[in-house]
Amino acid sequence: MPTFFNPDLGTIPDSPFARDENNKLVRRDFWLGMSDQSMVLAMTQGIGQPLTADQKRAHLEDVGRGHLINQVCTQEILPPE
Numbered sequence: 001m002p003t004f005f006n007p008d009l010g011t012i013p014d015s016p017f018a019r020d021e022n023n024k025l026v027r028r029d030f031w032l033g034m035s036d037q038s039m040v041l042a043m044t045q046g047i048g049q050p051l052t053a054d055q056k057r058a059h060l061e062d063v064g065r066g067h068l069i070n071q072v073c074t075q076e077i078l079p080p081e
Helices: 028-032 036-044 053-062 066-072
Strands: none
Touching: 036 053, 036 066, 053 066
């Protein structure tokens, strides 16, 4: 089962990441109305920035934007010690 981000709805009741009791995205139209470029910016520099790579990946797959995963979830290359 995917690991979706679960926002604190007490603090942010209108979170676009809110899900219902069946784990369905409540504000799906918010995400479907975005262009691919806007989605990448939202997930890398905007409201999706604090999410883990797994949460971003699950969210992108859920909204049908799996083709953006490589742009959003960049791999960090660490130099050898």
